[in-house]
Amino acid sequence: MEEAKHSNMGLTVKKSENFSEWYTQAIQKAELIEYGSVSGCMILRPYSYAIWENIQSYLDAKFKKTGVKNAYFPLLIPEKLFQLEKEHVQGFNPEVAWVTASGDSQLTERLAIRPTSETIMYDSYKKWIRSYKDLPLKINQWVNIIRWEFKNPVPFLRTREFLWQEGHNVLATKEEMDKDVRTYLEIYKKAYENLLAVPIIEGRKSEREKFAGADYTLSVETLFPNGKAVQGATSHALGQNFARSFGISFLDKKQKKQYPWQDSWGFSTRSIGIALGVHGDDKGLVIPPRVAPHQIVIVPIYFSKQPGYNEKIRKLAKEVEDGLVKMGIRVESDLHDDNSPGFKFNKWEIRGVPIRMEIGPKDVDENKVVLVRRDNGEKIEVKTGEVNAVVLETLNKIHDNLFNRAKLYLQAAQKKVDSIEVLKDIVGKGQIGFGAWCGNQDCEENIKDQTGGTKSLNIPFDQPNLAEGQKCSFCERKAQYWAYFSKSY
Ligand SMILES: [Zn+2]
Structure with missing residues (x-):
């Protein structure tokens, strides 16, 4: 079931x-x-x-x-x-x-x-x-x-x-x-x-x-x-x-x-x-840590073969949770014992919780916990005394990793274009064209018609220089500035 x-x-x-x-x-x-x-x-x-x-x-x-x-x-x-x-x-x-x-x-x-x-x-x-x-x-x-x-x-x-x-x-x-x-x-x-x-x-x-x-x-x-x-x-x-x-x-x-x-x-x-x-990724959502409703979820790995362990696991989970909450971290504890750890891992992965904390019998013995990052799957063993600091640091690392990954993608997708044909090709590949532009409404209308719905995104504040007498990439007029174009929502 x-x-x-x-x-x-x-x-x-x-x-x-x-x-x-x-x-x-x-x-x-x-x-x-x-x-x-x-x-x-x-x-x-x-x-x-x-x-x-x-x-x-x-x-x-x-x-x-x-x-x-x-x-x-x-x-x-x-x-x-x-x-x-x-x-x-x-x-x-x-x-x-x-x-x-x-x-x-x-x-x-x-x-x-x-x-x-x-x-x-x-x-x-x-x-x-x-x-x-x-x-x-x-x-x-x-x-x-x-x-x-x-x-x-x-x-x-x-x-x-x-x-x-x-x-x-x-x-x-x-x-x-x-x-x-x-x-x-x-x-x-x-x-x-x-x-x-x-x-x-x-x-x-x-x-x-x-x-x-x-x-x-x-x-x-x-x-x-x-x-x-x-x-x-x-x-x-x-x-x-x-x-x-x-x-x-x-x-x-x-x-x-x-x-x-x-x-x-x-x-x-x-x-x-x-x-x-x-x-997000193939496993589900990845919620950026600073807005995540749960920044960390605690999942105990219960061990019923030896009596007393589950009590110890619950106790440690509660201690760790209290410490994190005091630091202002948003914590969810999934302490139910009617679902398997695998079920819980899956559930919280789909929901994109930035960090999962696992606490098992071995962790109780060794006074540590295991953190698993949602963004890259990395596992980190942490002594219980260092949990607060490491969780804070890891949330920031996840934020930076998500931002840098997305930034590389956004930068790599920007291509200079010098004609409607090239722009059509670029947006067809799911990229953003960057062209010298006249800014006229009828020129934008024409770009839209010729390329299956490409629109200008904006005219960036940081403008590369235009060459002397540079023409619009898409019509015969004089270019006024550089602008971004792509398919959009
Ligand atoms: Zn033009």
Whole structure:
């Protein structure tokens, strides 16, 4: 019976052979999500919600250091507010879900379920901002979002409902806004690198790909093992567009009326899917240690042939657990004696717990434990007195190993391209093309048509020099900068 369960638990596909099937199986067998009854709406089970809570607490502290305060704005947005910023409404309209009725009666005005909160928040900002003394205004909210996607849903990565934070700042000058937009992108970059162990490419979105209603959008992007890029987070410079549409203005020190400058920035549960997709392996998930709900799982190897040993094993397990918890380490103890160690190893491997600790009769005799790393299978024997220090060090080593492995992959995938044909070939291999580019929307449209859906990822901040008179790699125009292109989610 147990062996049958055992074999059911494992994944039936290899990550390298069928990434999307691997991804779907891995996150379900690890009990991260359940499909909801409406297509594209996912249930975040406790194990994935705990990852989100760890991400939240990291980001929330970083935001607050920049002077941001949290608030909550309503889910429903009256249509007339939603229509105020023209480009914004055009960009979002196809994805907006509307509330049109209550009971059997039609509403007199349709209400949008928030696809993002610029419009509802700025309607209040207009009332709150009068003078330069009211600036900067920095507000964030942690909420859910509905965007009615029609493409195939992919848990975490593309769903109709998701969780995120959206920050909305108002500043007196363009210089402050330009700096602010970079500040939050930097926080997102560090969240990916230092928390989720995911390397990213940072830069500015093209005109075609920027946020609807923004002056410009900055993004962090990474590459999945299936050769598709995925956008990790965005920070938008909204300029004065929304301030003018919503009538937000302030009196400066000379009592002159000015329009303020705004930005908005968001980080969503998509980040969980990105970390899982980047790090997992054929055995299942590998959860990056700094967000893992359980950073270490203790698995006793019971030994019933000699009386007294199981008691000693339990006692040592409890001592070690107490010590680790005191250090702030998140520990799970799997002390049940109705499942075999092999069953438990399998279970926690699929769930991607960074370290497994084994405690058997020999360990009790020798006052030691065995640690097994999830990322590379390495076994480490540790004296019980050194467990705390070695576990802390090993969690950091796992983080570094995951990050470095992914970074090598991301770097190796970047190839210079000098024509649409070469770009098509590169993205066909699941790589990222890097080309000199004119930046024009119709050029990007043409690239997309000629290569089966390739899009620009971003225009990196670190720009190699362009040659004198260098032309666009994809049309006859003059190149403006270098940019990344690939297939993407
Ligand atoms: Zn061009």
